[in-house]
Amino acid sequence: MNSQDVILGLLMRGEMSGYDIKHRLESIFSFFYNASFGTIYPTLSKLEKEGYISKMSVIQEGRPNKNVYTITEEGKKLFQAYLHGPIERNEFKSDVMTRMFFGEFLEKDVMIGMLENQLQDAHDKLNRLTEMYKVYKPEMSPTQEICIQIGISDKESLIRTLTQGIERLKKTNEK
Amino acid sequence: MNSQDVILGLLMRGEMSGYDIKHRLESIFSFFYNASFGTIYPTLSKLEKEGYISKMSVIQEGRPNKNVYTITEEGKKLFQAYLHGPIERNEFKSDVMTRMFFGEFLEKDVMIGMLENQLQDAHDKLNRLTEMYKVYKPEMSPTQEICIQIGISDKESLIRTLTQGIERLKKTNEK
DNA sequence: GTGGACATGTAATCTGTTACATGATTCA
DNA sequence: TGAATCATGTAACAGATTACATGTCCAC
Structure with a gap:
């Protein structure tokens, strides 16, 4: 399990921007996963380049533009492959x-x-x-x-x- | 907190080899920390080069020789610096x-x-x-x-x- | 004769963080 | 005027894992 799997999973329910993803991870998720912007943005670019998600630029008023990502059919397949793949053991570092x-x-x-x-x-x-x-x-x-x-x-x-x-x-x- | 801190801590109670350290980490420690040989051996070499621990080669019969490490005064200071330094938050990934x-x-x-x-x-x-x-x-x-x-x-x-x-x-x- | 415990070490690779860089808008 | 929120992105670096490489002895 890595950031790619988690990002694909979050996009399964609907489109999101990198910024949205970061905040989602900080709320409900923070108990068992986390990622920084330095991971999220490059991962989104990579997934888009490979065709697993598609980008739409949204022009906003009074706010900076944002890139909203939607999962593609290929992306859904990739996410299913993760869900059915081998389970990694928990990692705890304290x-x-x-x-x-x-x-x-x-x-x-x-x-x-x-x-x-x-x-x-x-x-x-x-x-x-x-x-x-x-x-x-x-x-x-x-x-x-x-x-x-x-x-x-x-x-x-x-x-x-x-x-x-x-x-x-x-x-x-x-x- | 990283492998260096943990290794120094383990050596505080007495000399150990890399192999010993690995096994100790797998037993009591495994609940909140872990490290592979690929981390342990290079860390021991580095700590020795920097004078925080000292190496002794022990020739064994019926078993391969081993390198046993002892913590130095400098090493004890470094470990105390860790113990009194800023606390890192827990990391949990599941x-x-x-x-x-x-x-x-x-x-x-x-x-x-x-x-x-x-x-x-x-x-x-x-x-x-x-x-x-x-x-x-x-x-x-x-x-x-x-x-x-x-x-x-x-x-x-x-x-x-x-x-x-x-x-x-x-x-x-x-x- | 095969697998497991003992024992050490390196190289390639992965995955991620931190810090930096940029810039608009809103609220106190 | 300064901090917070919104918003994206890159480069340097850290820290670790996995796989490879090597070799002995013992027990089954």
């Missing part, structure tokens, strides 16, 4: 977890500060996910619902475990 | 979640098959983590414990949500 793993080499108060930040972060993300679920529920597919439910319960479990962990760390601190 | 998000374009039975595979996978990983926790608990630091607890509760929550999701999907299938 700086915070790494620091926790090496926690014995870091001052306790610094560690606790970091974990409290993480906790706040998890709360924020949970709130955003819950809000999104409320707003978009009517238009979500069954599997999209599972997707967001996984995200929500993941954050809830993180919050529980972190809270307990921080408490225990603080106790060992007092001794 | 092909399965992406396919779930685009689930409306995939046959239901294929989707259910994929999710059942994921469920089995989650069970396996949970078992491995639980086993590891049992075995290594006595020698784990408090923050390492939090680390593995996060991993365990994460998998538990995934199993719950996936199980429910699959059941619901199957029901909509019957209608």
Whole structure:
């Protein structure tokens, strides 16, 4: 799975500009994928050159022009090939977890500060996910619902475990 | 955070070879970081050239010789610089979640098959983590414990949500 | 005699990010 | 007047993976 697959997938529901795609990725998607403009624009150019999507320039008033892309039949085939191809394993890379793993080499108060930040972060993300679920529920597919439910319960479990962990760390601190 | 930081961290507890490092990364670490030999060996060479670690060749009988690396004072400083530097946000990339998000374009039975595979996978990983926790608990630091607890509760929550999701999907299938 | 564990290393390639470059409009 | 949003694009670089290359010993 790469940016190409994701972009094709997003275009399956209708035309979009590079800018639109970026924002879509930042909202619902951000939990399990992301891409920068430096990836999105070159990928769109490449897909267009190869005939998987087609470009239309839209002249706007009071705003810069934009390029809106539509998926072609060839593009739909390519997306289906991705969906039926081999599944890649999840990738998770966490700086915070790494620091926790090496926690014995870091001052306790610094560690606790970091974990409290993480906790706040998890709360924020949970709130955003819950809000999104409320707003978009009517238009979500069954599997999209599972997707967001996984995200929500993941954050809830993180919050529980972190809270307990921080408490225990603080106790060992007092001794 | 990159391979260099992780390798230095692993060497903080004692000397290791590239092969050792690979195996360590695959066991406890695999939940939040990973690296291939193609990354590990060049990184070790580079760190040695720069004086952050030192190499000793160990001649073994019945096995190929190996290069064992020890962290230097300079290396310890570099690792501390990492631990006190800016924290990078978590990165999560999931092909399965992406396919779930685009689930409306995939046959239901294929989707259910994929999710059942994921469920089995989650069970396996949970078992491995639980086993590891049992075995290594006595020698784990408090923050390492939090680390593995996060991993365990994460998998538990995934199993719950996936199980429910699959059941619901199957029901909509019957209608 | 074949596959797996041990052990190291390089070259080609992929995939992506960051920073730079440009420029209009709107809102405070 | 300065920041934010809209909008696109490129070049330099980073960081990693995969496949290749090599070779021993042990167990089945």
